[in-house]
Amino acid sequence: MTAGPFTLVSFHAHPDDEVLLTGGTLARAAAEGHRVVLVTATDGGAGLAGPVAPGSGAMLTLGARRIAELRASAAALGCARVELLGYADSGSEAEGPDSAVPDGAFSRADVDGAAQRLAAILLDERADALTIYDPAGGYGHPDHVQVHRVGRRAAEIAGTRLVLEATADRRWLARAGAVLRRFSAVRALGRGAATGQSVLATAYTASGDLTHRVDVRAYTGAKRAAMQAHASQADGGDGARTLALLLRLPRPVFRRVLGREWFVEPGRPSASAGAALEDDIFASLR
């Protein structure tokens, strides 16, 4: 048992995944003096992109552009180190029956081989804690499910003491969806996935299964800056992009909607077992 400071490794599938579920937590941990390391499995090269601005960005592939955005986002959150595992993005259509998942896609990578690579970083950093995703990868994207599998195995290999599954409170998701629909600027954009009720019924985590609710209201400025760094994801696509929706919220509403983040720590009593939700992600290490 120790008071820290601790080293936290946060493992994600694509550039921009680090922001919504964990950005405030990473910014808070860094601001409180802990070492924060971001590891991203893919370059997000299969994601949707907005128009490339004339001039500097025009020659970049989407993957290269997203890696540059990832580094800017990580800097805004206070991350000390960013590592990319270099797998291919499985793509946003990867869930469908006719999916064409590219060669080298993270979702099809050998779990043990990928875990060895993440474990090498965990050992190099002497990481105290690792964040991954819940077993369903939140909403089921195969690269996110793979983050869960690879992350768990890597923590076993490296002997990482604390593993936290980044998720969201399903009850909060429904409420946030209602808030988003109240804003006309958002409503005009949001005809789809970001607020879809059928998705919300089963995605992420039921309130009673959570172990942590982290207050990150003081870090929503950093979270907003990190979201803005992912410009290719905020101005692109069919207008239903989550980042674009959220960046249109007035700041006080943004702070209210994005001021909390949730985790499940396997083995720790959850809310339905009568435990109070923990605000400190390092509580089990202290």
Ligand SMILES: [Zn+2]
């Ligand atoms: Zn993702």
